[in-house]
Amino acid sequence: xxxxxxxxxxxxxxxxxxxxxxxxxxxxxxxxxxxxxxxxxxxxxxxxxxxxxxxxxxxxxxxxxxxxxxxxxxxxxxxxxxxxxxxxxxxxxxxxxxxxxxxxxxxxxxxxxxxxxxxxxxxxxxxxxxxxxxxxxxxxxxxxxxxxxxxxxxxxxxxxxxxxxxxxxxxxxxxxxxxxxxxxxxxxxxxxxxxxxxxxxxxxxxxxxxxxxxxxxxxxxxxxxxxxxxxxxxxxxxxxxxxxxxxxxxxxxxxxxxxxxxxxxxxxxxxxxxxxxxxxxxxxxxxxxxxxxxxxxxxxxxxxxxxxxxxxxxxxxxxxxxxxxxxxxxxxxxxxxxxxxxxxxxxxxxxxxxxxxxxxxxxxxxxxxxx
Amino acid sequence: xxxxxxxxxxxxxxxxxxxxxxxxxxxxxxxxxxxxxxxxxxxxxxxxxxxxxxxxxxxxxxxxxxxxxxxxxxxxxxxxxxxxxxxxxxxxxxxxxxxxxxxxxxxxxxxxxxxxxxxxxxxxxxxxxxxxxx
Numbered sequence: 095x096x097x098x099x100x101x102x103x104x105x106x107x108x109x110x111x112x113x114x115x116x117x118x119x120x121x122x123x124x125x126x127x128x129x130x131x132x133x134x135x136x137x138x139x140x141x142x143x144x145x146x147x148x149x150x151x152x153x154x155x156x157x158x159x160x161x162x163x164x165x166x167x168x169x170x171x172x173x174x175x176x177x178x179x180x181x182x183x184x185x186x187x188x189x190x191x192x193x194x195x196x197x198x199x200x201x202x203x204x205x206x207x208x209x210x211x212x213x214x215x216x217x218x219x220x221x222x223x224x225x226x227x228x229x230x231x232x233x234x235x236x237x238x239x240x241x242x243x244x245x246x247x248x249x250x251x252x253x254x255x256x257x258x259x260x261x262x263x264x265x266x267x268x269x270x271x272x273x274x275x276x277x278x279x280x281x282x283x284x285x286x287x288x289x290x291x292x293x294x295x296x297x298x299x300x301x302x303x304x305x306x307x308x309x310x311x312x313x314x315x316x317x318x319x320x321x322x323x324x325x326x327x328x329x330x331x332x333x334x335x336x337x338x339x340x341x342x343x344x345x346x347x348x349x350x351x352x353x354x355x356x357x358x359x360x361x362x363x364x365x366x367x368x369x370x371x372x373x374x375x376x377x378x379x380x381x382x383x384x385x386x387x388x389x390x391x392x393x394x395x396x397x398x399x400x401x402x403x404x405x406x407x408x409x410x411x412x413x414x415x416x417x418x419x420x421x422x423x424x425x426x427x428x429x430x431x432x433x434x435x436x437x438x439x440x441x442x443x444x445x446x447x448x449x450x451x452x453x454x455x456x457x458x459x460x461x462x463x464x465x
Numbered sequence: 466x467x468x469x470x471x472x473x474x475x476x477x478x479x480x481x482x483x484x485x486x487x488x489x490x491x492x493x494x495x496x497x498x499x500x501x502x503x504x505x506x507x508x509x510x511x512x513x514x515x516x517x518x519x520x521x522x523x524x525x526x527x528x529x530x531x532x533x534x535x536x537x538x539x540x541x542x543x544x545x546x547x548x549x550x551x552x553x554x555x556x557x558x559x560x561x562x563x564x565x566x567x568x569x570x571x572x573x574x575x576x577x578x579x580x581x582x583x584x585x586x587x588x589x590x591x592x593x594x595x596x597x598x599x
Contacts, residue, residue: 118554119583120560120561122579122582123575124561125582126575126579127561127562129578130574131514132574133562136568136571141568144567144570147570148510148570151510151513155513255515255519262516263516
């Protein structure tokens with residue numbers, strides 16, 4: 095078995111002087127060593143676990159290219175026995191030869207045994223005991239964003255290297271899009287600081303949109319996402335998902351099977367020089383949710399092996415007591431809807447796993463002190 | 466590599482072709498390369514243990530690369546006045562993790578983790594100095 099850490103660390107003045115002179119933070123290095131899972135596994139199983147660690151990590155990365163960690167509410171156990179011929183789970187499992195076969199098989203708690211020959215065995219709807227398996231195998235577990243390695247009945251929590259990521263081993267996809275939309279809301283929409291979005295207004299105080307602002311809003315969000323995901327995903331506006339309907343934005347991540355459909359709806363009023371051209375209340379957001387749910391169903395037929403998630407973006411420019419002649423607004427009227435969340439019926443985001451919670455983006459008008 | 470037919474892209478995945486495998490086998494047989502495999506393998510495997518973006522960022526703290534990336538200049542790898550600092554880090558690493566075990570993936574991942582932590586600390590310092598506490 096390997097020799098580790100403290101046994102080798104000399105407690106001598108010469109070494110202390112060396113650390114000080116070289117500006118090396120020994121405490122930080124020791125802490126990294128303590129947190130690291132590779133030494134943990136090899137310490138418990140011995141050097142023979144090295145190939146199994148590499149093999150299981152390769153599998154985990156491939157697994158998350160086909161199964162989004164964000165959608166997993168139950169425990170996923172992935173293990174590789176040190177003896178390739180061992181089958182510690184006696185129940186019959188499904189033998190698979192390709193990661194593409196994972197789609198639609200990972201439901202509920204599940205266990206997967208990785209076999210070095212290239213195949214793997216999956217037990218859907220099966221709650222395996224990682225402690226038991228860890229006696230003879232290198233075991234990885236995932237439960238709602240918490241990742242662990244298990245060896246010889248001991249487990250090691252894997253610290254998140256980047257805050258907000260569901261898994262250290264998955265490419266950032268759905269969670270990063272949610273974060274990007276929140277950033278767009280807070281940095282671009284709230285005060286209309288995006289130069290594209292800023293052209294959507296009829297007047298400088300942001301009371302009315304110009305007639306037909308949809309294309310401008312879509313262009314603004316598309317550009318923001320293109321910059322955010324440069325190199326990691328393709329962001330395209332107005333993509334067809336069924337025979338007649340284009341969704342506002344489609345995001346396709348490279349090297350994974352993940353897609354996102356984004357539907358944008360705006361609330362408030364638009365006008366031209368003589369009349370109000372459109373006026374939309376909260377009910378329009380509900381229509382947008384229904385429309386997106388239909389797109390998701392249509393997309394499931396068009397792209398059955400892709401894992402797709404729907405995002406409803408509601409750009410909210412509702413103002414109180416807005417008459418056609420008004421060119422200014424008080425903060426009471428202008429900000430009346432700033433915290434007025436929309437009640438969705440039905441709640442697709444609760445009923446469906448492929449539907450994110452709609453994100454409302456309120457745009458503040460420029461208000462006069464009192465009116 | 467894809468231009469020479471050693472790698473191929475299929476459905477968003479990169480794979481090695483038969484000719485790529487044959488070329489790899491030829492290179493692996495050369496004596497000079499054979500001695501390097503035991504170091505190259507754990508170096509490559511370390512990319513399995515953490516996100517590649519994290520490794521890329523961590524390596525900007527490698528003592529011989531750090532001044533180069535800061536000044537946005539180029540210079541030969543593993544050369545120059547900062548090289549002793551790299552070996553100082555390896556000496557500290559040897560003392561921390563021990564040197565008896567055979568699997569070099571252990572010191573490789575600990576070193577990368579240490580560099581990543583150093584880069585995070587530097588980001589915090591920059592944020593503090595510019596008043597950006599978020």
